[in-house]
Amino acid sequence: xxxxxxxxxxxxxxxxxxxxxxxxxxxxxxxxxxxxxxxxxxxxxxxxxxxxxxxxxxxxxxxxxxxxxxxxxxxxxxxxxxxxxxxxxxxxxxxxxxxxxxxxxxxxxxxxxxxxxxxxxxxxxxxxxxxxxxxxxxxxxxxxxxxxxxxxxxxxxxxxxxxxxxxxxxxxxxxxxxxxxxxxxxxxxxxxxxxxxxxxxxxxxxxxxxxxxxxxxxxxxxxxxxxxxxxxxxxxxxxxxxxxxxxxxxxxxxxxxxxxxxxxxxxxxxxxxxxxxxxxxxxxxxxxxxxxxxxxxxxxxxxxxxxxxxxxxxxxxxxxxxxxxxxxxxxxxxxxxxxxxxxxxxx
Numbered sequence: 001x002x003x004x005x006x007x008x009x010x011x012x013x014x015x016x017x018x019x020x021x022x023x024x025x026x027x028x029x030x031x032x033x034x035x036x037x038x039x040x041x042x043x044x045x046x047x048x049x050x051x052x053x054x055x056x057x058x059x060x061x062x063x064x065x066x067x068x069x070x071x072x073x074x075x076x077x078x079x080x081x082x083x084x085x086x087x088x089x090x091x092x093x094x095x096x097x098x099x100x101x102x103x104x105x106x107x108x109x110x111x112x113x114x115x116x117x118x119x120x121x122x123x124x125x126x127x128x129x130x131x132x133x134x135x136x137x138x139x140x141x142x143x144x145x146x147x148x149x150x151x152x153x154x155x156x157x158x159x160x161x162x163x164x165x166x167x168x169x170x171x172x173x174x175x176x177x178x179x180x181x182x183x184x185x186x187x188x189x190x191x192x193x194x195x196x197x198x199x200x201x202x203x204x205x206x207x208x209x210x211x212x213x214x215x216x217x218x219x220x221x222x223x224x225x226x227x228x229x230x231x232x233x234x235x236x237x238x239x240x241x242x243x244x245x246x247x248x249x250x251x252x253x254x255x256x257x258x259x260x261x262x263x264x265x266x267x268x269x270x271x272x273x274x275x276x277x278x279x280x281x282x283x284x285x286x287x288x289x290x291x292x293x294x295x296x297x298x299x300x301x302x303x304x305x306x307x308x309x310x311x312x313x314x315x316x317x318x319x320x321x322x323x324x325x326x327x328x329x330x331x332x333x334x335x336x337x338x339x340x341x342x343x344x345x346x347x
Contacts, residue, residue: 041201042090046101047074047318049181050094050121052331053191057212058198061205070325071294074318079103084110091115092201094194097122098178119197121190127176128251130244130263177263181317183248184224184335191216219332227253230339236347240281240309241290242300245316255346258286260300268299281307288345290314293321312341 041062045051051066058064067083068074079087087093088111095101097120108118180186195213199206231237231253239246244259258277261267269277280286289304293315304311315324315334324334 041092041198043092043094043198043201044087044090045093046095047181048320049187049190049317049331050096050194053187053194053216054094054198056216056330057191057195057209059208059212061202061208062198066319068319070319071321072319073295074100077103079107087111088114088116092117092119092197094119094121094197096120096178096181098127098176098180100178117197117201119193121193122178122180123193125180125186125189125193127178127180128247130175130177130247177247179245179248179263179316182246183252184220184227185252186248187331188217188220191220223332223335226336226339230343231255231346234346236284237342238284238286238347239288239290239342239345240277240286240303241314242297243292243295243316245292246314255342260289260303261297268297274299274303277303278307281309285347288312290341290345292316293324294319312345314338314341 040060041058043054043058043062043064045054045064045066046068048066048068051064054062054064067079067087068077084107087107093107093111093116095104095107095118097104104118111118181190191213195209198209202209227249237254238256238258240258240260242259243261244257244263246255246257246259249255250257258280260269260274260277262269286307287309288311289300289307289309290312291300291314293313301311315338317331317334320329329337
């Protein structure tokens with residue numbers, strides 16, 4: 001072979017190798033793009049229904065985790081610094097809103113400047129006003145003056161305690177009842193808000209998110225029908241509950257709650273309010289007190305013993321217990337357990 005032919009062969013070999021290398025780089029680049037498009041979103045949430053709906057709607061596109069530990073009280077929880085750092089490294093943070101998470105503002109400050117988006121799940125949902133079941137009147141004599149100085153002093157102290165309790169409750173919740181997730185109809189709006197948030201974070205998976213949302217919506221509509229069927233079968237749907245979390249059931253289904261504590265379980269009633277509840281329970285022959293899965297207030301336990309009532313459990317769904325996790329409960333299984341409890345408790 002002449003030198004010229006050897007040179008041409010060498011050049012052709014180099015061209016072939018370069019083309020192969022370019023093809024390899026293109027394949028590598030395409031694989032990288034595919035890998036990035038398949039990478040899961042990391043989303044942190046607060047209350048269990050938000051976590052559950054996010055997982056159901058997000059499907060294979062999302063890794064979701066609640067920041068609330070099992071069995072905790074969602075009203076009093078405070079996130080740790082480690083939790084704040086984890087949220088700052090995520091893609092999104094979805095919370096309930098309506099004053100439920102008093103720490104949301106602190107989280108917003110901690111993640112400022114990071115590429116993580118906060119979403120409020122209760123956006124554009126009509127919330128009901130908080131109703132205080134424990135209105136008290138000051139003891140007065142016929143001429144409108146306080147009968148005794150000592151009585152005036154006691155009433156004044158009680159009034160101050162109640163005012164502080166109300167101020168604390170309004171600090172956490174404002175004037176709106178934040179327990180919107182317990183209403184299956186409003187839960188559809190929550191799920192849709194979550195779907196829209198996921199679409200904003202990952203528009204490529206919009207069709208999957210929409211299809212998954214429609215499944216959740218259908219299940220929530222069936223749950224709504226089941227609540228209506230149950231309450232329609234009851235003559236006097238009234239119940240004594242340890243915590244005033246069920247105002248939305250009262251508004252939609254007519255289930256009247258006689259609450260021992262306020263919107264937050266830490267808002268304990270006055271002695272007079274307790275006496276009124278005991279009187280009502282005996283007058284209406286209410287034989288159950290419904291406690292929640294994560295909190296058993298002492299004052300509610302004492303009242304249960306006072307009226308000789310049986311204790312039942314309602315699940316407020318704000319957080320799971322370790323037992324719930326072991327049983328692989330979800331929003332719908334817990335709500336259907338609540339229907340079974342209500343069927344027993346309501347007259």
